Amino acid sequence: MSLLSRKSRFYFLSFLKHDFKASITVFFVALPLCLGIALASGVPMYSGLLAGIIGGIVVTLISKSQLSVSGPAAGLTAICAAAITNMGAIEIFFLSVAVAGLLQILLGIFRLGGFTHFIPSAVIKGMLTAIGIILMSKQIPALIGYDKPEFWSNELFNIITFKHVFSNIDSLYKHSSNGVMLIALLSIILLYVWKNTLAKKISFLPTSFITVLFGVLLAFLFQQYVPQFALTTYQFVSIPHDIFAQIKFPRFNALFTDITIWRNAIVICFVATLETLLSIAAIDKLDPYNRITPQNRELVAQGTGNFLSGMLGGIPITAVIVRSSANAEAGAKTKVSSIAHGIWLLLAVLFAIPLINLIPYCVLSVILIRTGYNLAKPKMIISVYKQGREQFLPFIITVIAILFTDLLIGVLIGIGYSIYFLIKHTYRAGFTMSEKNEGHIKHIRIDLALNVSFLNKKKFMEMLDGLPHYCVVEINGSDSVYIDRDVLEIFQDFKAKAHQKHIQLILKDVPEVETIELH
Numbered sequence: 001m002s003l004l005s006r007k008s009r010f011y012f013l014s015f016l017k018h019d020f021k022a023s024i025t026v027f028f029v030a031l032p033l034c035l036g037i038a039l040a041s042g043v044p045m046y047s048g049l050l051a052g053i054i055g056g057i058v059v060t061l062i063s064k065s066q067l068s069v070s071g072p073a074a075g076l077t078a079i080c081a082a083a084i085t086n087m088g089a090i091e092i093f094f095l096s097v098a099v100a101g102l103l104q105i106l107l108g109i110f111r112l113g114g115f116t117h118f119i120p121s122a123v124i125k126g127m128l129t130a131i132g133i134i135l136m137s138k139q140i141p142a143l144i145g146y147d148k149p150e151f152w153s154n155e156l157f158n159i160i161t162f163k164h165v166f167s168n169i170d171s172l173y174k175h176s177s178n179g180v181m182l183i184a185l186l187s188i189i190l191l192y193v194w195k196n197t198l199a200k201k202i203s204f205l206p207t208s209f210i211t212v213l214f215g216v217l218l219a220f221l222f223q224q225y226v227p228q229f230a231l232t233t234y235q236f237v238s239i240p241h242d243i244f245a246q247i248k249f250p251r252f253n254a255l256f257t258d259i260t261i262w263r264n265a266i267v268i269c270f271v272a273t274l275e276t277l278l279s280i281a282a283i284d285k286l287d288p289y290n291r292i293t294p295q296n297r298e299l300v301a302q303g304t305g306n307f308l309s310g311m312l313g314g315i316p317i318t319a320v321i322v323r324s325s326a327n328a329e330a331g332a333k334t335k336v337s338s339i340a341h342g343i344w345l346l347l348a349v350l351f352a353i354p355l356i357n358l359i360p361y362c363v364l365s366v367i368l369i370r371t372g373y374n375l376a377k378p379k380m381i382i383s384v385y386k387q388g389r390e391q392f393l394p395f396i397i398t399v400i401a402i403l404f405t406d407l408l409i410g411v412l413i414g415i416g417y418s419i420y421f422l423i424k425h426t427y428r429a430g431f432t433m434s435e436k437n438e439g440h441i442k443h444i445r446i447d448l449a450l451n452v453s454f455l456n457k458k459k460f461m462e463m464l465d466g467l468p469h470y471c472v473v474e475i476n477g478s479d480s481v482y483i484d485r486d487v488l489e490i491f492q493d494f495k496a497k498a499h500q501k502h503i504q505l506i507l508k509d510v511p512e513v514e515t516i517e518l519h
Contacts, residue, residue, distance in 0.1 A: 056342020126398025
């Protein structure tokens with residue numbers, strides 16, 4: 001009994017020393033992100049908080065990852081906002097989230113978690129960059145306190161196209177808020193200064209929490225002492241006190257009548273799975289104990305979380321590198337930290353809504369701009385550019401395609417372009433040829449590549465037809481693992497031509513095949 005009590009005391013003290021402290025840090029990181037991502041996605045604030053609670057508690061309980069933290073992800077904001085607009089009803093969107101969760105569970109059950117390894121890294125980087133650009137651009141109206149819905153299609157578009165420029169600039173000024181812009185500007189300065197000076201010295205206070213607290217205090221001071229900069233009620237987070245009465249459930253009768261539900265579910269499933277697997281791969285590298293997260297088990301956990309989130313009116317969930325890295329850096333040892341952070345979010349929803357409603361939207365936009373910048377860092381773009389056109393062209397084409405179409409089509413275009421490069425190089429790399437003269441006779445050696453596919457047919461035919469008369473030709477397949485039958489038939493057919501051109505043909509480690517005549 002004493003042994004049991006000592007063991008329990010050890011685990012409790014370990015929790016207080018490591019996981020408890022880390023859970024508080026992650027909570028302060030997650031709370032503004034849950035609210036900000038809900039804002040960017042165009043859903044009620046409770047949807048982001050609900051996703052954070054489910055990601056923290058439910059997903060972590062099922063997952064075998066010890067350090068990753070799940071919740072609403074910035075990478076899905078553009079998809080969510082576009083899906084809600086296209087569907088016309090948020091209840092139908094929630095159904096897409098639930099279906100996406102079921103698809104993830106199936107991917108995990110059938111052990112298909114490794115499909116992301118077939119997507120070129122340039123395309124993945126392009127996708128994340130495009131999401132970052134979209135995320136940053138979406139924050140501009142909230143950043144200036146614009147109070148009309150048609151910012152992009154009306155005032156800004158008309159200013160850019162020089163249509164009624166002065167009247168539209170005047171309209172933009174009248175519908176913006178000086179107080180919001182001042183708070184946003186000062187919050188950006190604080191975020192930058194804190195991140196580069198005090199963040200490492202006071203690591204238990206996350207930069208995002210300090211930024212939110214600073215914005216709340218500024219808004220309060222303006223309200224009390226500088227009325228001309230005071231914010232209006234619609235410029236603050238607004239979560240109803242009877243939050244559970246406001247929850248909207250999926251509209252199940254649309255499941256088999258609206259095909260966009262399935263299309264959006266597939267897109268959400270794809271991006272959420274990709275972001276999750278990338279995040280757990282990154283966080284496993286930060287684990288001092290070198291623990292490896294099972295991919296397929298993680299997909300089942302994430303799928304369960306997304307199914308519950310969609311059913312209860314929440315937004316999509318993924319493992320998130322921002323929360324996870326904060327968890328690891330704060331000294332977390334086990335998954336108890338992530339579960340505890342989910343409990344703190346739940347307690348905040350139950351007892352601290354009046355405090356949450358003091359947060360200005362513009363401060364959340366500042367945090368989201370920072371998140372979008374981290375996804376689309378100029379340093380990363382320059383790094384891809386320096387890797388050469390074979391990496392940069394698929395990357396930039398993916399970015400442009402996503403910005404001008406949508407995420408799924410853009411990624412498919414990026415993958416298609418990468419496949420073009422693969423085919424192009426496969427076509428070029430079928431063999432190497434060397435020549436030497438022995439007396440008056442030319443000796444030509446053709447070394448076949450490791451893999452010789454049917455894509456090399458045309459190149460082989462042109463090369464063989466161009467061989468000179470009266471020479472010795474050796475075709476060497478010693479290093480080849482695979483030689484396509486179409487290519488072997490070309491070599492077999494060339495035997496007769498070689499005899500006519502007085503070419504001595506030597507086939508080394510090249511299998512003979514029977515050619516079939518077409519009639």
